Amino acid sequence: MDTVGQQLIIAAIPGLPALVFFVLALFGRYIKEGAQYVAILGVTISLVFSGFALYFVATGEPIDFAVNWIDLGGGGAFPMGVYIDGLAAVMLVVVCFVSLMVQLYSGAFMEGDKRFAWYYAVINLFTASMLGLVLAPNFIELYFFWELVGLCSYLLIGHWFEKPSARDAAQKAFIVTRVGDAALFIAIIIFWAKTGTTSFQGISEAAQAGFIGGSLFTAAVVLVFVGAIGKSAQFPLHVWLPDAMEGPTPVSALIHAATMVAAGVYLVARTYDIFVQSETAMLTVAYIGGFTALMAATMALVKKDIKRVVAYSTVSQLGYMMLGLGVGAYSAGMFHLYNHAFFKALLFLCAGSIIYAMNSYNLVEMGGLRRRMPITFWTMVVAGISLAGIFPFSGFWSKDAIVASTFEEHYYVLFGMALLTVFLTAFYIFRAIFMAFMGEARTQGAREAVESPGIMTGPMLILAVLSVVSGLVGTPVADYFADFVRPSEFAVETLGVEPHEFSIPLAVVSVAVAILGIGLAYALYARQPERAAALARRFSGLHTFLDKGWYFDALYGATFVRGARALGRLVREFDRTALGGLVGGVGRGALGTGGFLQRLQTGGAQNYALFILLSVLIIGVIVGAQYAFLVVAIIALITIAAFAVGSRL
């Protein structure tokens, strides 16, 4: 049923934003502020087409077509194609929708920016890359867009490259995620070498047929997951995400809600048939996810920068999604990704609205904004309640499903961690809300803040409505979402999980825990702020530990960054000094060629000869290692000795 028209529509979904990128990159300097209209038109059409794709998939079979990008004849081929099932269709709509909201909002937020058109150009390339990633039916195509997403995030996080901190953050994000990318690439190559294909379906079938198995298969699957860890900022590669807050706030909304970080979770879901075949990999996913959720939540407890609170919250929520996927709650995990996209985008837009109004990120400098910015306040409260998982807001349905699944599948440790995270989540988000909006204004900026313009509050209101109702498609009464986005039958059989039953006692417990968290935040930050400050002083060690993000940055800085640089310097010094006299001389003094030749005669050249012969020895050992190790070594040694002695005579 894949007609040409249908294929064109699908191709246009990522194609239009890509086209917008080229138009704006080439002509942006002439269009200037008009760039936003071009961009919004493009992404709106993409959104409509994504709606069509959703309709096609809902009423028919998954869409699947491909052409060969590289054909190696007998050596196989790398196709480029499209595969859309329920999962991909939902993602398409979410990505386009959030991108549209962010682009509307950015029109005001980025007004007067020096590189306004360029900003819109990159946002569209970013959207196009993410849409391409969602459509990919095989690893190579996915990797293609995966890297493009990374590249765009580098450009966007570093958009204000005049600030050194923005440049550093962009670089950090690029390199840290690149570690994950390298792991993913290794996994792809292993799969390709062993199964001869890169398609998700093909690899899954080859693994079932036993072409690849055992520890190599487990290693490859875990490496895929390491790739997801990098992009989705999971422990231990989460360090880039908080720093990525240096980018413009709407970009953070896009990165955190629908693109980039969602890519990691999406990758695991997309390759679920491969993952379920390795129990070790599934457990890794579950425990890394559960641990990240808890860890990031503790980090968010003490942050003074409102964007960083929300950023750590994303790391934590992504941990939930991974946890869900890991314990077999596929639909619940993806449902959370879908709900999270709306309320997290909203939280960022609210934070952006405050920043726009008073030009500060610091919660300490806010206070009392409730009366000055009522729309921002109420939308942020809605997003906060949804994030905390209070019935019947959207976050409740998906979070409860994940938490309940850990219990039903008897992962009690993970269940405990998840429940504790529920408490912490409710606490930190309402701590931020109370600090910003309640009490008295603490600075002049906060006293003079005014509500943001309609083009910004409009998208916020739309997202606020969705943060309340988006979950209603997946209630226990009528779970449309789980019917539409469901694991393959193969995955269900392999995992042997029971379909999730809604459990009222568990739901009551999780909501009660969340309300407890909100209550504590209210008591500490709205009623008696001085008590919170006293607590921070009393446990200052713990406070600093959390504020420094468990010292991960310091640790990585001391080991990897310094280590690589030290090694590099060592290597450089070796190059410089190993050759002694010859290097130090000519050119720096007034020796000229005559002096140089003199040096040559008095000893510099032996260093060269000796070094080369030493290298001969090294290679000789390698070559001879198989059968005549000693003989070659001895011959080389004798040669070196002969040369060394000879050159001194």
Place this chain on the structure above:
Amino acid sequence: MARDLALLAPEIAVVLTAVGALLFEMLRLPKVALPFTIVGLLVATGLTVPLLGTETTAFSGTFRIDALGEWAKLVLLPATILSVVLAYPEVKNTEREGTVYVLFSLTALGALVLAGAGDVMFLVLGVLLSSIGSFALVAYPADDRATEGAMKFFVFGSVTLAVMVFGLTYWFGATGSTLLSDLGRLGAVPLAAAFGLVAVLVGLGYKASLVPFHFWAPDAYEGAPVSVAAFLSIVPKVGAVFAIAQLSRDLPAETGWPLAVAALAVLSMTYGNLAALVQENVVRLLAYSSIAQSGYFLLGVVALGESGLAVRSLVVFAAAYAAMNLGAFAIVLLAGRTLRDFAGLGRSRPAAGAAMVVFLISLVGIPPLGGFVGKLLLFGAAIDAGFIWLAVVGILNSVVSLAVYLRIVVPMYGQAKEKPDSPVPVAAVWVTALTFTLGIGLAAQVLLGQVT
């Protein structure tokens, strides 16, 4: 005889180009020598095209006309042309301008001889021919730095070449032949085989600037004109790598060459990237990066005979590497040699800055650029041949290399300095290089379909 000469038409055209340009130089007409060289090399490239797909040898098996040799011409001759164009703004109105163009042609000829060698004597000839011209090219500015670099290059080259010739006598003694196709007989005499192999790797490793024979490279590149550095990092290097490939095809695996080449690959990639991480001079940084890239090349070499992808991966990566490296050096010529000179380039010259970013991320191996396709095939070939660990080392190195290349990108978008001049020849070179870097990535199939 006539058949042999016809098969060598491209090489003969290169010789005639060099001789003709030399004549014009003697007549003090460098303005004629330049276009003559460019046209001559273009003709040589054109003469290669009809040979594509031929698999034969000339002069009793001593010279090979095969995919490696043909593609070496199709990649290296255009790269030489672009280097010549790049050299023009640097050497124009100097005393011996024309000789530079002549030396480019002769050195390129040496690289072609290496890439098509079917006989160990051709290996020696190729190394010599491509070295002697290079020494003079590096020393051309005749200042202290250039002299030092050239001297180092010369001393190093002499010693390695002596070692190489010395070791090759063992092969001759053992097989009674200098033909590469007779190397199969070495299986019976392991010791002589090992000794010769070590010596050959020393000689060719020096030409390809593989660790641990790379010492001359950073100094020579730094002292030389930028165009010469660009040329040296591409043409003789690719020639030498292809020569190692020619050799490896005939060498029995029992001699242990795959392991030795794999070890050199690991050393070069790791050492090159780590050393590049701390350089302040962009030319030196690119010198170390090109050492690392030679290591990647060897992934295709180890796969020879085991994987059908090997030759194709070498050719595609050579083409991509030539384009992206030339482009990067062209921008260096435009901006300046230190990292500080790159400050603000992205703002004062946005197009050139964006092109530099493309070249650098292609060197890292990020899709959809030429470098990615080349590396994908190289890794694929290595894994196909059972060298998974080697591919893993290569991929991990690409993480380090990102940090290396970002060191150039980051200052480019800092505080802008004054706008650097952009001579037309330099712009022409980077635009061409950019076209190929993008084209090889997006339309990889067009190139791959031609390589058999």
